Amino acid sequence: DGGITQSPKYLFRKEGQNVTLSCEQNLNHDAMYWYRQDPGQGLRLIYYSQIVNDFQKGDIAEGYSVSREKKESFPLTVTSAQKNPTAFYLCASSYRVNSYGYTFGSGTRLTVV
Amino acid sequence: DAKTTQPNSMESNEEEPVHLPCNHSTISGTDYIHWYRQLPSQGPEYVIHGLTSNVNNRMASLAIAEDRKSSTLILHRATLRDAAVYYCILRDANFGNEKLTFGTGTRLTIIP
Numbered sequence: 600d601g602g603i604t605q606s607p608k609y610l611f612r613k614e615g616q617n618v619t620l621s622c623e624q625n626l627n628h629d630a631m632y633w634y635r636q637d638p639g640q641g642l643r644l645i646y647y648s649q650i651v652n653d654f655q656k657g658d659i660a661e662g663y664s665v666s667r668e669k670k671e672s673f674p675l676t677v678t679s680a681q682k683n684p685t686a687f688y689l690c691a692s693s694y695r696v697n698s699y700g701y702t703f704g705s706g707t708r709l710t711v712v
Numbered sequence: 713d714a715k716t717t718q719p720n721s722m723e724s725n726e727e728e729p730v731h732l733p734c735n736h737s738t739i740s741g742t743d744y745i746h747w748y749r750q751l752p753s754q755g756p757e758y759v760i761h762g763l764t765s766n767v768n769n770r771m772a773s774l775a776i777a778e779d780r781k782s783s784t785l786i787l788h789r790a791t792l793r794d795a796a797v798y799y800c801i802l803r804d805a806n807f808g809n810e811k812l813t814f815g816t817g818t819r820l821t822i823i824p
Contacts, residue, residue: 605755634814641799642756642814658813689755700746703755 601626605704620675622690629695631673636687684711716800721819732785734800744803749796795822
């Protein structure tokens with residue numbers, strides 16, 4: 600079955616450590632996205648990538664980094680520069696045509712202690 | 713970026729129709745209207761989308777106003793599994809402008 604996989608589902612890290620969240624899709628989608636969601640809030644865009652080896656900052660990119668070396672993969676690194684990293688992180692993908700919807704992963708809940 | 717406005721919460725009785733409104737007064741001519749829903753601790757799930765004409769699929773119907781400044785997601789017969797947060801968003805036809813904004817959505821409660 601085609602889909603988008605985020606791992607791990609739960610992640611705990613100590614303050615000051617970098618951590619990388621995985622996102623893989625086998626839908627042959629061109630574009631991939633990372634969103635952050637805080638309790639009771641909507642989704643905020645961190646980074647997005649339309650094609651391999653290219654990505655753009657979203658609204659809250661500070662303290663995060665990404666790479667897009669393969670079409671299927673779009674990992675997100677939460678760096679120590681991110682002031683409040685504890686959140687629910689969602690990855691999504693889509694075709695490069697706006698008449699299609701997004702497919703979301705099931706999310707990674709990151710807790711920094 | 714064109715924004716959408718939705719009520720914070722709505723309630724509906726089980727097996728009754730539900731009409732979830734969304735205002736998007738600054739919509740551009742090439743923006744598609746998308747609806748997603750999110751269950752607790754899960755990623756959003758695509759529900760339906762449209763441009764100008766009303767749309768139907770197995771999950772719901774989308775009614776779009778003639779001036780496109782508002783739309784309504786219709787769940788024809790609500791079940792307890794429809795309890796979720798529903799997001800209405802606009803997707804720009806110009807792919808370079810991909811800064812989609814998800815608001816806080818409408819939290820739908822289904823009363824048994």
